[in-house]
Amino acid sequence: MDAFRVIFPGSLTTVQDRGRFRFLDRGVPPSGALDPFAYRVANLLAGNTGGAAVLEITVIGPVLEVLCDAADIALAGADMELTVNRQAVPAWRTLRVHRGDLVRVGRAKSGCRGYLAVTGGIDVPVVMGSRSTCLKAGIGGVGGRMLRKGDILRRLEGEPLRHPRVLPPERIPLYRAEIVLRAVPGPQEEAFGKGLGMFFDAPYDITPEADRMGYRLQGPPVHHVEGVPQSIISEPTVPGNVQLPADGRPIILLVEQTTGGYTKIATVISPDIPKIAQAIPGNRVRFREVTLEEAHRIVREEALEMRELEALLTAGR
Amino acid sequence: MSHLYDKPQIRLSGDRAILVEYGDAIDPAVNEKVRAVTALLKRGLPEGVEAVIPAYRNLAILYDPLVTSPAEILSLLTGLESRLHEIEIPKPRVVEIPVLYGGEHGPDIGVVAEHNGLSVEEVIAIHAGTVYPIYMIGFTPGFCYLGGLDRRIHTPRRKTPRTLLPGGSVGIAEAQTGMYPVDSPGGWQIIGRTPLRLFAPERENPFLYEPGDRIRFVPVTAAEYERIRGKEGA
Numbered sequence A: 001m002d003a004f005r006v007i008f009p010g011s012l013t014t015v016q017d018r019g020r021f022r023f024l025d026r027g028v029p030p031s032g033a034l035d036p037f038a039y040r041v042a043n044l045l046a047g048n049t050g051g052a053a054v055l056e057i058t059v060i061g062p063v064l065e066v067l068c069d070a071a072d073i074a075l076a077g078a079d080m081e082l083t084v085n086r087q088a089v090p091a092w093r094t095l096r097v098h099r100g101d102l103v104r105v106g107r108a109k110s111g112c113r114g115y116l117a118v119t120g121g122i123d124v125p126v127v128m129g130s131r132s133t134c135l136k137a138g139i140g141g142v143g144g145r146m147l148r149k150g151d152i153l154r155r156l157e158g159e160p161l162r163h164p165r166v167l168p169p170e171r172i173p174l175y176r177a178e179i180v181l182r183a184v185p186g187p188q189e190e191a192f193g194k195g196l197g198m199f200f201d202a203p204y205d206i207t208p209e210a211d212r213m214g215y216r217l218q219g220p221p222v223h224h225v226e227g228v229p230q231s232i233i234s235e236p237t238v239p240g241n242v243q244l245p246a247d248g249r250p251i252i253l254l255v256e257q258t259t260g261g262y263t264k265i266a267t268v269i270s271p272d273i274p275k276i277a278q279a280i281p282g283n284r285v286r287f288r289e290v291t292l293e294e295a296h297r298i299v300r301e302e303a304l305e306m307r308e309l310e311a312l313l314t315a316g317r
Numbered sequence B: 001m002s003h004l005y006d007k008p009q010i011r012l013s014g015d016r017a018i019l020v021e022y023g024d025a026i027d028p029a030v031n032e033k034v035r036a037v038t039a040l041l042k043r044g045l046p047e048g049v050e051a052v053i054p055a056y057r058n059l060a061i062l063y064d065p066l067v068t069s070p071a072e073i074l075s076l077l078t079g080l081e082s083r084l085h086e087i088e089i090p091k092p093r094v095v096e097i098p099v100l101y102g103g104e105h106g107p108d109i110g111v112v113a114e115h116n117g118l119s120v121e122e123v124i125a126i127h128a129g130t131v132y133p134i135y136m137i138g139f140t141p142g143f144c145y146l147g148g149l150d151r152r153i154h155t156p157r158r159k160t161p162r163t164l165l166p167g168g169s170v171g172i173a174e175a176q177t178g179m180y181p182v183d184s185p186g187g188w189q190i191i192g193r194t195p196l197r198l199f200a201p202e203r204e205n206p207f208l209y210e211p212g213d214r215i216r217f218v219p220v221t222a223a224e225y226e227r228i229r230g231k232e233g234a
Helices: A036-045 A195-201 A270-277 A292-314 B028-043 B070-086 B109-116 B120-128 B222-232
Strands: A002-008 A013-016 A054-058 A063-066 A070-084 A095-098 A102-118 A152-155 A178-185 A204-210 A214-218 A231-236 A241-243 A251-253 A259-262 A264-268 A284-289 B004-012 B017-023 B049-054 B058-063 B094-101 B131-137 B144-146 B162-165 B169-173 B176-179 B184-186 B189-193 B214-219
Touching (some): A036 A070, A036 A270, A241 A259, B017 B028, B120 B189, B120 B214
Antiparallel strands (some): A070 A102, A178 A264, A214 A251, B004 B017, B017 B058, B162 B184
8 A cells, every 4th residue: 555655755765674685696785774773673663573674764864745544653773853744753663644644854963874664564566585775786675766756655554553662762772973893803804914903903984985885984094914915806795894905995895795806804793783874974983803702692692682672562562 | 736725714704604715716626616515505505504605716605693603504514525526516507698799789899809810700709619607696686707718809998988888798808708787887898799688687587597607608690689689578
């Protein structure tokens, strides 16, 4: 059924779900919500389970007219002004909207990406196993592109919640201008010798070249050991890989590519990807070295916390 | 001189992936090992393994750290390796790609011929006379990194890249040959075009090939090109 008419699309709004993983070996990037935490919470607050599709909103949000009788929506992620019919309403909770309501998501005050979920999930065709938009390949979402004025967004069937859900305030992430990203050395840490220590010491600034492909950083350049080739035989990359081209300036690779030919000094651990997703140009990044064992312990802790959060939010109150 | 390592080298790529490396060069023997291990793993993905992505000389194994670990995957790989000689790996599939060489679809074929002191017919015969292994697919959906281009037709890239190459363009850049599956900018010398749709996202299988397959380019006439194109609905 119809859910929204796009009155104003925002600066870069796309449909995203968990991602597209079936054809990674054919050069089809994973795409998907860049901040999986905010994505999951937005869906939980809108009463969705599993991998429902949402709107990923970048910096400046859309204005949407509600086209269905009643539905629940929820905004999570970046701290964005949110109004329904010009009334300010809170994010990180279930909101009931009705036909004709005007939902406006403003500019991010902190963070970078907001996630707007709706009852049932956004209904666009499943392409190669996912509804996620991949702009580079022109697939998924609304015609493989970002939202435009006049688009009609449909949603899947789903019952509005009987009771609104609210994320406990202490669970709302704070998006700071300085972030610490935990990273496991490798896959090519040996190419840098002492440079590895420098890399984990140095402060980096996020440059304006920062998107879903990758975040380019500026800071003290880290150079290869003399004589070690700066490029390698191209190989698969994963989100979080920190690539160091010949200029010594790191690029954190994200979700819109599958291969690369530069050495990678370290890899940001998966639980810290949301911090990158919410960082904006000018923010400061430091990398902190963790072992694989520590990384996996953090992954297990986060999974446990997520299950507890799910249980809390879905408890039939 | 073999570029194969005695034992695969394992590299960590974060908390959800490892790279298993079999050699240090672009080498048919190394890639054959990658292909064999990939084929074996794909017969039944081990529990917790989410994807296997082969490349030139290594493969990435993506895993769920809540279910498995690099140590478990490694012991499994060691087991596979010890049985590798007794397991039959299917021969690579050869995928034929029809190509209309030269003319408006292959505007740079004359450059390739001239650079190498050959006739256009000789360039076509050499290019279509080789079976190319797909070492890796990446960059864009369906873009193949092919090995084995005959030295006689190696040609530098264009000085000025074209802003738009139509999908299906077949080209040469230095020691590489390949196809552009979708419209994109590019600096390769374009020698022809295939009427096949190399990336059809709406199909159950959107691609005609996978890493490890072989590609053979088959010259077609303009009439055949149009007929296949019509059938492809392109």
